Amino acid sequence: MKKTIILTLLICIAGFANAQTKYSTKTGKAWFDAGTGMEDITGTNKSVLSVFDASTGKMQFKITIKAFEFWSALLGEHFNENYMESDKYPFSTFSGVVTNMDKVNVAKDGTYPVLVNGKLTIHGVEKQIETKGIFKVSGQSIDASSEFIVTMDDYKIAIPNVVKDKLSKTAKIKINCNYSILK
Amino acid sequence: MYIKSIKLLLIIIFISFSNILFAQDDLLSLVDNGPKPKEYISNAFKSSRVVNGHSMEFIGKGVLDVRILHRFGLINTGFSNLWGLDQASMRFGFDYGVTKNFTVGIGRSTAGKEWDGFLKYRLVQQSVGGKNPSPVSVVLITGATISSAPWEFPDRKNYFSSRMGFYNEVIVGRKFNDKFSAQLAPTHVHVNLVKDANYTNEFFALGIGARYKFSKRSAFVVDYHYLVNSSEIDENLGSSQFENLKNPLSIGFDVETGGHVFQMHFSNSSGMNEKAFITNTTKSWGKAEVSFGFNLSRVFTVAKN
Numbered sequence: 001m002k003k004t005i006i007l008t009l010l011i012c013i014a015g016f017a018n019a020q021t022k023y024s025t026k027t028g029k030a031w032f033d034a035g036t037g038m039e040d041i042t043g044t045n046k047s048v049l050s051v052f053d054a055s056t057g058k059m060q061f062k063i064t065i066k067a068f069e070f071w072s073a074l075l076g077e078h079f080n081e082n083y084m085e086s087d088k089y090p091f092s093t094f095s096g097v098v099t100n101m102d103k104v105n106v107a108k109d110g111t112y113p114v115l116v117n118g119k120l121t122i123h124g125v126e127k128q129i130e131t132k133g134i135f136k137v138s139g140q141s142i143d144a145s146s147e148f149i150v151t152m153d154d155y156k157i158a159i160p161n162v163v164k165d166k167l168s169k170t171a172k173i174k175i176n177c178n179y180s181i182l183k
Numbered sequence: 184m185y186i187k188s189i190k191l192l193l194i195i196i197f198i199s200f201s202n203i204l205f206a207q208d209d210l211l212s213l214v215d216n217g218p219k220p221k222e223y224i225s226n227a228f229k230s231s232r233v234v235n236g237h238s239m240e241f242i243g244k245g246v247l248d249v250r251i252l253h254r255f256g257l258i259n260t261g262f263s264n265l266w267g268l269d270q271a272s273m274r275f276g277f278d279y280g281v282t283k284n285f286t287v288g289i290g291r292s293t294a295g296k297e298w299d300g301f302l303k304y305r306l307v308q309q310s311v312g313g314k315n316p317s318p319v320s321v322v323l324i325t326g327a328t329i330s331s332a333p334w335e336f337p338d339r340k341n342y343f344s345s346r347m348g349f350y351n352e353v354i355v356g357r358k359f360n361d362k363f364s365a366q367l368a369p370t371h372v373h374v375n376l377v378k379d380a381n382y383t384n385e386f387f388a389l390g391i392g393a394r395y396k397f398s399k400r401s402a403f404v405v406d407y408h409y410l411v412n413s414s415e416i417d418e419n420l421g422s423s424q425f426e427n428l429k430n431p432l433s434i435g436f437d438v439e440t441g442g443h444v445f446q447m448h449f450s451n452s453s454g455m456n457e458k459a460f461i462t463n464t465t466k467s468w469g470k471a472e473v474s475f476g477f478n479l480s481r482v483f484t485v486a487k488n
C-alpha cells in the first residue's frame with residue numbers, strides 16, 4: 001500500500017516536472033526578405049506564438065499573417081491581398097521537433113546548435129522542412145533562433161511577370177523566440 | 184485492502200494517461216487561449232475613391248497618391264468622335280496620408296478651372312476581436328472647391344466667395360468579406376453662387392458605393408449618388424432647379440498592377456470633385472448619354488513607417 005502511494009506521488013511529481021519543462025513566448029519575432037535588391041521587400045512580425053517542450057523536443061509556432069509590419073503601407077496591402085491571401089489563410093504554422101535533444105541541456109547555460117524537423121504551413125500549403133537553429137540557454141530562458149529559405153512556388157505563392165525583377169522566387173526567413181518557462 | 188490497492192492502481196493509470204494525453208496535446212493551446220487581439224479590417228476598396236466619390240479606404244501613413252483622372256466625351260457621338268475619346272476633361276490631384284486615419288488632398292479639374300481640397304478622417308475603423316470591435320468604418324470628409332475661371336457674370340459682383348463651394352460627407356462602410364464591400368455616404372454640398380434667390384444653395388445626396396473583387400487584382404465597382412432634395416419643386420421657379428439634374432451613376436473596373444490602380448468606368452457624370460458631380464450632372468443613362476473615363480492612381484511611399 002505504501003509503495004502504491006509513493007508511486008502515485010512520484011507520478012504526480014513527474015507530471016508536474018513535465019509541465020515545468022515547457023517554454024513559451026507570445027512575442028517571438030519572424031522576419032522575411034523576399035526582395036532581389038531592387039526594392040526593400042521585408043516584413044517583421046513581433047507577435048509569434050510558440051511553445052517548446054524540452055522533455056520531448058517538440059516545438060510549435062503560430063504566426064498571424066496580418067500582424068506583419070512593413071515600411072510601406074502598399075507593400076503590406078500587396079503582401080496580404082495578393083500573395084499571402086491572409087483573409088483566406090490567416091496563419092502560418094510550424095509543428096516540429098528538435099531531433100538532437102540529447103545534445104541540449106536546458107538546465108545548463110550555454111549555446112547549443114539544434115536541428116529541427118517538422119511541418120511548415122504557409123499560404124495553406126504544408127511542407128516538411130528541416131533547418132538548423134541555435135538555442136542559447138540562460139537561467140530560466142532560452143533564446144532560440146533559426147534562419148532558412150523557402151521557395152515561393154512550393155507554397156503556391158504566384159509571382160506575376162511584372163514584378164519578377166523586384167520579387168525573389170525565394171524568401172529568406174528568420175525566426176527568433178525568447179522563451180521563458182511556461183507557468 | 185486488496186480492493187483499495189486496485190483503486191489506487193486505477194488512479195495511477197489514469198494519472199499516467201492524463202500526463203501522456205497532456206504531453207501529446209496541441210502545445211499551442213497552452214498559450215493561444217486568451218481573448219483575440221483586435222484586428223482592424225482594411226482593403227475594403229482598392230482605391231481611396233469608389234469611382235467619383237470617396238471610399239472608406241485610406242492610402243496609409245506617409246503615402247503620396249498621385250491621381251490622374253480623365254473623363255471623355257459621350258460614347259454615343261460615334262466613330263467620328265472616336266466614341267468620345269476626342270474630348271477629354273481631366274483632374275490631377277495629390278493625396279497625402281498624414282496618419283493612418285487622416286488624409287489631405289488637393290486637385291484641379293479642367294472643367295470650370297476648379298481647384299478642390301479636402302480633409303478625410305477615419306473616426307472608426309471596422310474591426311474584429313478585442314474591446315469594442317466595430318462592424319463598420321465611419322469616415323468624415325470635408326472639402327472646398329474654388330473656381331479660377333474668368334468671371335462669367337458681368338452683371339454680378341465678382342466676390343471671391345462666389346467662386347467657392349463646400350462639401351461635407353459621412354461614410355459608413357463595411358467590408359462584408361474579402362470580396363464584397365459596400366458603403367453609404369450621406370453628402371451635403373453647399374454652393375455659394377446660384378442663379379438667383381429662388382435657387383437653393385444646398386444639395387443633399389446619398390452616396391452608395393460597392394465593390395466586388397473577382398480576382399486578386401481586379402474588382403467591379405459601382406458608385407451612385409442619389410440627389411435627395413431634387414424632388415422638391417420650388418413653386419417660385421415654376422419648375423425645379425433640379426429639373427435637368429440627374430443622379431450620377433458610375434460602373435467600372437479596378438485593375439491593380441503593382442503600385443498603380445486603374446479605375447476604368449462608364450458614367451453619366453464627368454465631374455471629378457463632389458461639388459461637380461453632385462450639382463452638375465445633367466447627362467442621363469436612360470438616354471444613353473454615357474462616357475468612358477478612368478482614374479489612374481500611383482502611390483509613392485514618401486515617409487517610411
